[in-house]
Ligand SMILES: Nc1ncnc2c1ncn2[C@@H]1O[C@H](COP(=O)(O)OP(=O)(O)OP(=O)(O)O)[C@@H](O)[C@H]1O
């Protein structure tokens with residue numbers, strides 16, 4: 286586990302990733318446990334239908350039919366809890382990537398070895414991406430396995446598609462955090478800016494049907510790429526995948542350039 | 552200046568060569584036009600008070616900081632642009648020896664060895680044993696001195712051509728310091744060079760070949776240690792059977808601070824003046840005689856006007872005026 290910067294970073298995140306995985310499996314288990322009672326209570330859907338439109342847009346996504354497993358998970362997990370969990374991890378991992386080692390003063394030690402700064406950024410990025418995909422995978426597997434135990438049957442391929450989009454959402458904001466961390470070395474800033482932007486992106490996407498301005502910029506929101514096409518029903522939207530991957534690639538390039546140009550904090 | 556440095560780096564002789572190296576942080580000028588060279592097998596003692604710019608120089612050499620202007624070359628490689636190549640041949644002990652808290656010494660060695668693509672664990676283990684460092688404890692449980700030892704082990708294990716040491720012996724007890732000095736001597740005996748920063752001359756005088764003094768970002772003196780030793784003053788005291796006068800001894804060239812109190816004499820003299828002084832003394836009937844060499848530190852501070860606390864104070868004697876010329880000559884000679 287100490288063979289290179291990537292493995293070392295994953296090793297450092299080992300406990301964090303384990304804790305997140307367990308938490309996600311538990312969260313999914315909770316939703317699965319509630320499912321039978323929600324299903325037998327059709328009034329839940331009515332309740333959502335009766336919410337003011339703005340509220341419904343914010344807390345549920347598009348056409349939410351709480352009486353089907355797909356609609357239920359869409360509303361309960363994919364709209365809110367899932368993105369929050371994945372984003373907290375990916376933004377923290379991205380922000381801590383470079384600035385974290387500088388805060389702990391270990392960057393001098395790391396860079397005194399013949400590793401280029403670009404390589405360090407690439408490895409940290411890869412660790413963040415792998416961690417994010419791992420969490421999404423844990424969530425997906427939990428959904429399928431735990432769901433099947435309570436008759437909450439979800440199509441595996443659609444779950445996989447939704448998790449791919451969820452992971453890419455995390456990677457986009459994680460890459461932004463990494464770019465800021467690499468460019469400035471300030472961990473707090475690198476955590477705060479993507480977090481605020483994620484909230485804004487969420488709101489823009491959610492309220493686009495109601496607010497004219499948001500409607501015009503909705504497609505810029507990474508949440509649009511993530512959920513607007515309804516992945517749990519429609520599967521993978523490859524154009525959205527490309528947009529997300531492209532965004533992450535650009536941010537990664539900026540991270541490399543930013544880190545190569547600046548002083549390392551000692 | 553551009554031409555001068557490319558000429559220097561082409562010679563391939565110098566292990567370290569900086570030219571007009573300057574670093575500003577915002578409005579603070581941390582380093583101001585430092586030009587120095589370190590040759591093969593040479594230990595360069597880099598002295599200066601707190602905030603003088605030692606760490607800044609070292610981190611510029613390691614490519615961790617980007618020079619505002621000027622250049623730094625290590626083995627002919629640009630320290631900023633070719634830092635990865637530089638790191639292959641350099642061992643570095645940071646001023647703040649930060650380690651990975653959860654990794655043990657052995658795991659640090661493994662990680663660095665992997666990053667260097669070479670297995671140095673054997674030499675590392677031997678060095679650790681010499682320094683009496685336990686490699687199986689997580690870094691977070693190590694004392695300040697033991698962390699420092701691990702940083703030293705990591706720096707020397709790849710047999711680098713240049714060691715860049717930022718106050719490497721701070722926090723290390725005197726006995727272990729001797730082991731460290733021995734390691735450093737073996738390194739130079741094998742042709743390696745070193746830059747060794749410290750606050751005090753006493754720490755580097757036994758290992759350094761040359762010393763440079765940096766103050767407020769400027770390299771104010773470079774001196775060969777041997778030459779400094781030759782200029783070091785001896786404290787001479789004598790008691791005579793009869794009363795003597797100041798005039799008898801003040802005339803000896805080089806002798807300073809002559810004080811006569813009835814039958815006793817006290818003065819200071821450089822090595823070169825000892826013979827003449829002794830002849831004058833022995834012309835009289837001597838009851839008691841004492842001659843002791845002042846610590847190099849004192850001589851040095853006398854010349855460069857630094858008090859022992861390390862804060863610079865303006866030079867007070869005539870040596871002050873002659874200083875800059877001397878530095879230039881020395882720097883020129885070193886090239
Ligand atoms: N990142 C930075 N930002 C702003 N100023 C800095 C920075 N790093 C160093 N300085 C300033 O540059 C000057 C030189 O600092 P440096 O750390 O090189 O001194 P030093 O000789 O190593 O001192 P010490 O003996 O205390 O280690 C100081 O005035 C310091 O305050």
Ligand SMILES: [Mg+2]
Nearest residue numbers: 605606607646
């Ligand atoms: Mg320092």
